[in-house]
Amino acid sequence: MIYLGSKARIVGEILPIMLQSIHPGQAFVDAFCGGCNVVQHVPQEYKRIANDNNRYLIAMWKTITTTNWNPSTAISKAYYNNVRESWHKNDGKYSDAEIGWVGFMGSRNGRFFDGGFSGSTGGRDYINESVRNINKQIGQLQGVEWQTGSYDQIVIPPGSLIYCDPPYKGTTSYSTARNFDYDHFYDWARQLKRDGHIVYVSEYNMPGDFSCVWEKSIANSVNPTKTYTAVEKLWMV
Numbered sequence: 645m646i647y648l649g650s651k652a653r654i655v656g657e658i659l660p661i662m663l664q665s666i667h668p669g670q671a672f673v674d675a676f677c678g679g680c681n682v683v684q685h686v687p688q689e690y691k692r693i694a695n696d697n698n699r700y701l702i703a704m705w706k707t708i709t710t711t712n713w714n715p716s717t718a719i720s721k722a723y724y725n726n727v728r729e730s731w732h733k734n735d736g737k738y739s740d741a742e743i744g745w746v747g748f749m750g751s752r753n754g755r756f757f758d759g760g761f762s763g764s765t766g767g768r769d770y771i772n773e774s775v776r777n778i779n780k781q782i783g784q785l786q787g788v789e790w791q792t793g794s795y796d797q798i799v800i801p802p803g804s805l806i807y808c809d810p811p812y813k814g815t816t817s818y819s820t821a822r823n824f825d826y827d828h829f830y831d832w833a834r835q836l837k838r839d840g841h842i843v844y845v846s847e848y849n850m851p852g853d854f855s856c857v858w859e860k861s862i863a864n865s866v867n868p869t870k871t872y873t874a875v876e877k878l879w880m881v
């Protein structure tokens with residue numbers, strides 16, 4: 645799914661490294677699953693758990709992967725505005741799954757209403773691109789156990805691998821991630837390790853007791869004429 649902070653471009657490199665640490669039957673827990681661009685590639689022989697604290701996102705994923713739900717693929721600006729207003733007011737007019745669907749399929753860069761209505765411009769139909777993208781994931785996400793809440797509330801089976809892709813420190817891009825407490829997150833990861841789990845983290849920088857096991861410079865385009873390079877890293881506790 646087109647998603648802010650998607651790991652679609654690096655999953656082919658980081659996932660084989662992580663999967664060396666567990667065997668089929670053990671659980672792969674994607675603690676900040678977002679667009680599910682990582683967990684979708686974990687083979688189904690592993691128990692797969694996906695969590696995110698955006699309840700509309702998880703309602704959308706759960707409904708679209710476990711029922712015959714056929715959400716509208718024609719998202720007009722008026723429909724988008726109605727759903728956004730209802731989400732703001734929390735008036736219960738639309739289901740959480742529908743709010744997630746309209747918010748993620750209809751917003752620029754998969755930014756859940758923060759991005760504003762995408763629609764179609766310059767010969768591109770952005771909503772259609774988003775819908776085609778998510779439709780390709782549905783088959784690969786069969787059997788995933790969905791959880792929603794903060795990462796530190798996830799129910800984790802013994803001896804799991806936990807992949808953490810939190811909002812990058814210094815960014816405030818997710819409506820659900822204002823005031824993210826990084827020290828609490830580091831302590832939670834350390835405790836998981838003491839409890840016998842394996843913990844990987846995608847971040848630019850981490851405290852000294854985490855070791856970087858992979859890194860690569862990736863060019864990101866801000867717009868057609870402006871790109872910046874960031875060093876993506878995978879860490880292990």
Ligand SMILES: C[S@@+](CC[C@H](N)C(=O)[O-])C[C@H]1O[C@@H](n2cnc3c(N)ncnc32)[C@H](O)[C@@H]1O
Nearest residue numbers: 649650651676678679680681697794795809821
């Ligand atoms: C970088 S994105 C994950 C992208 C995902 N790995 C992908 O490739 O599509 C980070 C996610 O963390 C979620 N998030 C933020 N704070 C959280 C928290 N306290 N607990 C769980 N999820 C959280 C956001 O809603 C967002 O979906």
